[in-house]
Amino acid sequence: MRPRIAIIGGGPTALFALQALISSDNPLSIEIFEQFGQIGPGMPYREGLNDPRMLANIASREMPPLRMPFAEWLREQDETFLSRFGIARDAIDEAAYYPRLALGAYFTAQLAEIVARGRALGHQIELSPHTRVTDVVPGDAGSAVRWQRKGRGGASVHDHVLIATGHDWDDPESAASGLLSPWPASRLRMLANRRIGIVGSSLSAIDVAVAIAAASGTFDTIDGRTIWSPGEHAGTFSVTMMSRNGMLPEADAYYPLPFDPLPSLTKERALEEGQSGQAGLLDRLFALLVDDLARLDPTYARAIDLKTRTVETYAAAHFAERLAVDPFVWAKRNLAEAERLNRQRRVTPWRYAILRAHEVFECVTAELSAADLARFHQHLKSVFTDNYASVPHRSIRRLLALHDAGRLEVERVEGEVGHLGQGAHFDAIVDARGQKPRKLAEIGLPTIARTARWSKRSGNDRFRLGFAQPMAGTIQCIAIPYLLRRYPFMQGLVNAHELGETAARCILAQAAARPARPSQVPEPPRGLAMAG
Ligand SMILES: Cc1cc2nc3c(=O)[nH]c(=O)nc-3n(C[C@H](O)[C@H](O)[C@H](O)COP(=O)(O)OP(=O)(O)OC[C@H]3O[C@@H](n4cnc5c(N)ncnc54)[C@H](O)[C@@H]3O)c2cc1C
8 A cells, every 4th residue: 555645735845845755666645735726835925815026035046946947937938927027038037036926836837747747657646725634633543634625524544744834824912912914915905005014124024015015106117226106095105114123134145056165164063063962052153153254254253343252242243233324224235235246246255154154053953952042042043034034136125215205114113012002103003023933732733732742853753743642654744833943944945845855755764664554534532731
């Protein structure tokens, strides 16, 4: 009997997992369950949930490989498709940034190709759109996947289950504070022509500001300059982004690919440090980062007196100059610099070092002690997230256009967003702070929430869940919100690729070791409480 594999959620992570699974020489039976009608785009790249103007901050050259590179696929699309997204065929570029909905169409097309390839290789692949999985119940002869499809319930048994349910936007806390969710983006159009507060000032906040501004007026490019003109009913339309630091993200910086490793802080070195003990691990890694920054960018190191900095004091020194300047003045200057360096194909050494360092830290955050992980989150993480969450130049131009038109401000706010109140300054406030980390006990699969815990495994088994009761096969959780505490940078498409491939490798190793057995649908266990 073929190993039966269920993938719950049909987003990019599922796509990468499927691609890795079909490399198996043994025939597999794979089913993908997706609550919406289309499998492939996931949440950030799906029509309806997102606005056509929302840009991806990953270029084709940086994307993990699927059947065909994104830019090559774009060149094959017809004029109707390209013109919908304002893409000029002869300007399609591996290093350019495109609307996320265009990526969604690409993922859907790639899925179809991977499925066709998988079937040609002898795998059974079943796609189950419009199917919301409501629970996963481990059993000693496989796990039951329980689902609802068009008002009808059902269950099927699988030897291996991959929970790839992705983003979770329901935020009761935020809703209780009267804040609106940015999703689906189609709802944002109803906020046109009003005074809007946005909590957050990074990627999602820019998405929200641009979508509402586009519904209240028009962005145009005249003589290479982006301007925003009010629509007929724009009236008092305005946007205020509110964040603790009052900063705007930086414009994407130029990096050559493939990356070169850092001189000292390499993945190998970080893993060695991890093996030599948890005590002082964060400080040892930080010392390596300081050495590399000092060696690669002495001017930067001198400017922030890097040698005297600690995990606790580095971020403040790193951001000090930017925090002292008006965010739009900084944005204009930073954009001009990024455009110039892009033309010259020149790297800013400190930016490059921090980008590379975040990938190294990413490998070892799971090895940090609880105290060091808390220090990392509190003091150091912001330097890395600010660096990798830089945005396409077009996004910065749009923000500057809105500001120049007198419609956009950034405010630094203290305290919790619940205290912002509503009505005094704004007609509505949108919470655009991005995905919050969640506990496994909060997952919308009741048996998993109640009985699963993270197992202390490593390597390809690191996303496997443990259960008190005996079970056959594996259940892995690679849904981003539940990983963010331990893996704070697990967010982008590169991570989706890593997650999908790692989980697939775990399944293939297990399937090779233990042949699948016929089974009955198991019932949820009663009275077990082990949630992680
Ligand atoms: C707004 C936004 C913009 C982003 N932009 C970028 C970017 O520009 N570049 C980049 O590299 N990364 C970006 N990311 C990061 C993003 O995490 C990944 O690109 C990717 O979406 C992760 O894929 P996923 O499949 O894990 O999750 P998702 O994309 O969230 O997909 C999960 C899928 O599971 C389905 N699902 C959920 N629950 C169930 C259920 N119970 N039953 C059945 N189906 C279910 C959902 O409908 C969805 O289709 C962005 C993220 C967000 C939120």
